[in-house]
Amino acid sequence: MLWNLSICFISFVFLMMTSVSLFTLGVLSLIKEFTLFLEWEVLSLQSTSIVMTFLFDWMSLIFMSFVLLISSLVIYYSEEYMSGDYNINRFILLVLMFVMSMMLLIISPNLISILLGWDGLGLVSYCLVIYYQNVKSYNAGMLTALSNRIGDVALLLAIAWMLNFGSFNYIYYLECMKTSWEMSFIGCLVVLAAMTKSAQIPFSAWLPAAMAAPTPVSALVHSSTLVTAGVYLLIRFNALISNTGISSFLLLVAGLTMFMAGLGANFEFDLKKIIALSTLSQLGLMMSILAMGFPKLAYFHLLTHALFKALLFMCAGAVIHNMKDSQDVRNMGSLTNQMPYTAACLNVANLALCGMPFLAGFYSKDLILEMASLSNLNMFSFFLFFFSTGLTMCYSLRLVYYGLIGEFNPSVCHPMNDEGHIMLRGMSGLLLMSVIGGSMMSWLLFPTPVMVCLPLGLKTLALTVSLSGGWLGYEMAKFGIGEKVKSLFNYKKVVFMGSMWFMPFLSTYGVTNTPLTYGINLVKSMDQGWSEKFGGQGIYENLQNSSMLSQWFQNNDLKVYLTTFIFWIMILFLFSLA
Known part of the structure; x- marks a missing residue:
């Protein structure tokens, strides 16, 4: 047991110290506008040399520091959450491998090393999703792995097309060759890869399915590692897709993803899936603003979202842990009386997600919506932006009502309490960052204040749709409208809205049903038919x-x-x- 505790604590201390160091270097790099491009000759044989290249600029250094901060707190949190697991060493090592793969992806200006980190994320995420080793975990793991393989193949094709330029270091060619059709094709492949990793339509089904992993893994995956890899890659490749047909396509897909996830979360009762769909919605928001040509804003929201989303998952994990593994929000209620500190953290994370003024999410989300109002958007995209914002507030208040302030629904002999000191300390670090992280990063990334002048109606539109959505979500939860709506509307419409527009079915049965049917008919007619006859x-x-x-x-x-x-x-x- 001492060894188990020591590996968690040692990992926590090492990652935290590294995070602070990288953040300091990142801020210095940002202020001094300093970039370090490092080449390491791994092997030189005759006239052939294998060289690893690394890019250390303010963007990669600050992102790495955030990933390591969240990873350190998640590992510390896991010390208590996974204390009943005899193989906790294996779990911690898998998480560390996961983080190392993300590090490699972040600092790579080379498509080959990006693929190493990309595939490392895919492989280790499969191992983590199937960690509990039951049928549901295996199904979720296969869906996750096979969905991400599409993106891996797209990256492999992009590597093959980079041979046209004589080097795999894409960063040399982004500006000077962005008008060539070869580089445009590489841009299309990179967008496809990013869509699979960041779970945009039609590859969205794997993200809620990946909730089969342990909750600390969900906190890591859905905040700063796996799902953000696609967004980060597109931020790096932004020069290729800005002001092109690819960006218009990405804007449409990301807007629909944001809308679909927000709608689905309002009909969901699984606590972790609600938060997973909220991640999907925020990924759609990042992709949308990226497609509009604001990579720095997308990066800013990427950082702030990582802080409060990790906190949200850690609070959900504490609640599930105390509820004896029940994840249904209808079985919760009045958690503010039983778990006041956890409920407070959950409220702060939820309010940051909704864009409550002066919390982390406000600085990035409000700026994104104002830039969307200022940009030359069509009415459909504008509607998706603001309606999805209202839906975010709607499912957040619905979750607050069901979990925190509604009627007390757990069993009589409930064991809920706030005595898990290690988990609470892990959550406290992210609680602080969820409050001050947005303003701190805003002052660093945008030292000159951004003044967006809009008419009063547009300026207050974000606040209006948020308050309207919050009121609607509270009323829906209070009167149980989500449960009663099946009797008011056609059942299939509710299933369509609540099941991510049938994407989980299309990604599994939709893909496999026809080939398997043809296969069994072929087996019957050939292998077990004429082949047997003759x-x-x-x-x-x-x-x-x-x-x-x-x-x-x-x-x-x-x-x-x-x-x-x-x-x-x-x-x-x-x-x-x-």
């Missing part, structure tokens, strides 16, 4: 019939001899008459 079974039957005939001849040889003798005499007689 092959092994047919030959066997013919040999069997011939053998039976031969056996009959041998068993009745006297009769056969006499019969043939009579025939012979008759033939001789006929010939003699002739």
